[in-house]
Amino acid sequence: MTALELSHVTKRFGEKLAVDDLSLTLEPGSFLGLVGRNGAGKSTTLKMVTGLIAPSSGSISVLGKNVAEEPLAVKRQLGVMPEDMALLEMLTGPQYLHFVGRMYGVDDHDITRRRVELFEALDLEPGPKTLIGEYSFGMKKKLALCSALLHGPKLLFLDEPFEGIDAVTNRTIKDILQGLQKKGVTLVLTSHILEVVEKLCPLIAIIDEGKLKGFGPLDSLRRQGESLEALFVGLVGGASKAELSWL
Amino acid sequence: MAVASPIRAVLTAHFESTVNRMRKQLGRTGFIGLLFFLGVFAFVGVVPLLLLATVGSYFLAREAFVQHTGHGLDVMFGVGFTVLPLFGGLIGGVSGGSQQLAWEQYRAYPVTPRTLFLAELVAGFGDVTAAVISLMLLGAGAAVALAAPAHALASVVLAIEAVVLMLSVQLLVGSLANRLAQRLRFALAVLLVSPGVFILLVRPWLEKEERTGFKSSRHAWELASTLAAWLPSSMTFQPGARAWLGAAAQALAVGAVVVTAAVMLWREHASSPDDSGGPVAPPWTFTRPVLGIARLQLVTLLGSHLGKGAFILPVIAVVLLRGFVAELTGRTDWMVPGAFLYTSFAATGLAFNQFGLDGHGVKALFLLPITEQQILKGKQLGYAGWQAMQVALLVVLLGVMHQPSLEHVAIGLLLFVCLFFLQGAVGQFFSTWLPRRLSPTSMKNGQVPITVALASLGTSLGGMAVFGGALFGLRHSPIPPVVGMAALALGCFLASRPALRFNARFLAENRDRVIEAVG
Numbered sequence: 225m226t227a228l229e230l231s232h233v234t235k236r237f238g239e240k241l242a243v244d245d246l247s248l249t250l251e252p253g254s255f256l257g258l259v260g261r262n263g264a265g266k267s268t269t270l271k272m273v274t275g276l277i278a279p280s281s282g283s284i285s286v287l288g289k290n291v292a293e294e295p296l297a298v299k300r301q302l303g304v305m306p307e308d309m310a311l312l313e314m315l316t317g318p319q320y321l322h323f324v325g326r327m328y329g330v331d332d333h334d335i336t337r338r339r340v341e342l343f344e345a346l347d348l349e350p351g352p353k354t355l356i357g358e359y360s361f362g363m364k365k366k367l368a369l370c371s372a373l374l375h376g377p378k379l380l381f382l383d384e385p386f387e388g389i390d391a392v393t394n395r396t397i398k399d400i401l402q403g404l405q406k407k408g409v410t411l412v413l414t415s416h417i418l419e420v421v422e423k424l425c426p427l428i429a430i431i432d433e434g435k436l437k438g439f440g441p442l443d444s445l446r447r448q449g450e451s452l453e454a455l456f457v458g459l460v461g462g463a464s465k466a467e468l469s470w471l
Numbered sequence: 472m473a474v475a476s477p478i479r480a481v482l483t484a485h486f487e488s489t490v491n492r493m494r495k496q497l498g499r500t501g502f503i504g505l506l507f508f509l510g511v512f513a514f515v516g517v518v519p520l521l522l523l524a525t526v527g528s529y530f531l532a533r534e535a536f537v538q539h540t541g542h543g544l545d546v547m548f549g550v551g552f553t554v555l556p557l558f559g560g561l562i563g564g565v566s567g568g569s570q571q572l573a574w575e576q577y578r579a580y581p582v583t584p585r586t587l588f589l590a591e592l593v594a595g596f597g598d599v600t601a602a603v604i605s606l607m608l609l610g611a612g613a614a615v616a617l618a619a620p621a622h623a624l625a626s627v628v629l630a631i632e633a634v635v636l637m638l639s640v641q642l643l644v645g646s647l648a649n650r651l652a653q654r655l656r657f658a659l660a661v662l663l664v665s666p667g668v669f670i671l672l673v674r675p676w677l678e679k680e681e682r683t684g685f686k687s688s689r690h691a692w693e694l695a696s697t698l699a700a701w702l703p704s705s706m707t708f709q710p711g712a713r714a715w716l717g718a719a720a721q722a723l724a725v726g727a728v729v730v731t732a733a734v735m736l737w738r739e740h741a742s743s744p745d746d747s748g749g750p751v752a753p754p755w756t757f758t759r760p761v762l763g764i765a766r767l768q769l770v771t772l773l774g775s776h777l778g779k780g781a782f783i784l785p786v787i788a789v790v791l792l793r794g795f796v797a798e799l800t801g802r803t804d805w806m807v808p809g810a811f812l813y814t815s816f817a818a819t820g821l822a823f824n825q826f827g828l829d830g831h832g833v834k835a836l837f838l839l840p841i842t843e844q845q846i847l848k849g850k851q852l853g854y855a856g857w858q859a860m861q862v863a864l865l866v867v868l869l870g871v872m873h874q875p876s877l878e879h880v881a882i883g884l885l886l887f888v889c890l891f892f893l894q895g896a897v898g899q900f901f902s903t904w905l906p907r908r909l910s911p912t913s914m915k916n917g918q919v920p921i922t923v924a925l926a927s928l929g930t931s932l933g934g935m936a937v938f939g940g941a942l943f944g945l946r947h948s949p950i951p952p953v954v955g956m957a958a959l960a961l962g963c964f965l966a967s968r969p970a971l972r973f974n975a976r977f978l979a980e981n982r983d984r985v986i987e988a989v990g
Contacts, residue, residue, distance in 0.1 A: 274579060275579075276579060295581075296581045296582070296583065297581075298581075299579065299580060299581035300581040304579055306579075310579075312484060312488065314487075314488040314491050314492050314495075315484060315487055315488055315491060316487075316491065319483075319484070319487045319491075322480070322483070323480045323481075323483065323484045324480075324580075325480075326476045326477065326479055326480030326483070327476070327477050327480050327580040327581075327582060328580065328581060329476045329477075353491075353494070355491055355495060357987075357988075358987065
């Protein structure tokens, strides 16, 4: 059984073609880095896979279940950390994690235990009455990651997880993600920091203007000694060198 | 997964958000003070209502169903179980007593739309009106059951159905209010035309009624009484087959409302904002910073549901004050200024939270190389443009429907200007002191800190008293009222200058508050 299968997936917003005939398959325990320019269709793809929006055509299966036909069964297996995090800012961190845990049917005792472990691992120490709205950006990122991991997902989607995170936590998150992969969890990560993707993800998918430009193990995609950045710019086309006349 | 877990999650989150918000806005002492105030309010306001509903129902039910002495009391119970939930749902829906949490959040979780609807329905108890009326209905149902055991089952079931009906209507009205704001031009056209059509239709009938000594009205009352007796809830208290028929009809009606609310709510929230695919508005330009901020504020206001919804106020003002109240009081000379005052009064919410609709953009605003005074001045200009549109609509409506004298319109306008400067000056201070984020796609101006609510109410009522009092004095003085009011408006404008400078200094010292709360 595949962990994730996208078959000829297309998404249109009015006249705009956001994702164009995208097909790819991931085995359980894969760690995919999904990279692309701004507006390339990465977030739209993640939204379709996680059931937030429906594709205009094509089908998506998660762990053998069709997203359109069995959305609830699929969502139970997914952990999602969206780029905008979408946290309930008038709750405290522990209150929010209890909310999320209950939505997934985790019992209160387990939620508390997992929350303590997650906070400790991610070095998240908010005041007991500090509201999420008062957290720093990095703390919000950590909390969003906690909420994505709380119910023990089989497939984890992380949209720009390293943005605004300090170096120590960055390392902790990488360790956690690699540990999850060893336990058979499938991970999909999007990031503009290509060095992180290069070090962390054995599998790479490059998407541009909604089309898949390259997909496979990094070493099979690039030439000897070539960096991911060079491969990426080569596939999607680099910007012309502009002279800034006033500087 | 059990259904109970998500419902519990949503309810707990509703409760915790409310408590956290109050605690943050009021501080520990203020929060305790509010709890004390609510306790006193419950004691002097809610407890008597509940006593009235339960004890009153008990004695009336004994009279109606045991002693059979109260003529029409059974119908009164039936009407109560239908009208009270409809009223409560209407008030709760308009005041935003439902859907406090961002619905988009929920779509990521493995729960069915049915469960989410159920959770939001139950969370509707969070609204004070809904909570009080629910207790009254359930109390009345229990009292009738105790007083008249023969009707115990009917009254308890009716009370529960009435509560479900109210919560569904509350969701339905909240959803409709949002849709109305989305279809502003259509809604405005309907609202502009409908009062005129209504008056054209009703006026000849009213005149005829006056001549015939309201004979038809008496017939209409008799007809209404007959219809009330045929309400499903009234029939449930009647003997024999009619009771069963009434019970079935009531269950069907409540079911239909619940299903409609569920479908509307789900359709509203199931569509992603990404799916709109509409044309992108061209970027706005400006020549001077203040005008740029003014234009941004105007566009933000006009683009928000709250800003659009405010255009209904002139219509309500004309219908209420110029029509109904004028008929009641017989004082038409105060009605035109009254319409202006009402329009001004009802739009205060946004004046006391001028950064609320900026969202994250407020950070960009403070990064611009302009002074706080320019920001506030620009916002005031934008707010003035938005209010000018409402006033223009009001003037057109008054002109079409009532042909008021030019003097009355001028006085009304000048009163409006006086209140605008007063509310603007006080509103700027509170916008910095107690700001909160507002959703541009919601009609809710909810979670207003009690301090702000009292201050805006006090400012508006105080302004009305002072400026209205001045107008009253001018009418009994040799100075023409228009001239006097123009001088007063000029005075308000001049007084607003130092207030602007003070508020700008206050904003400069408290930027962090605004960014933290709104950005």
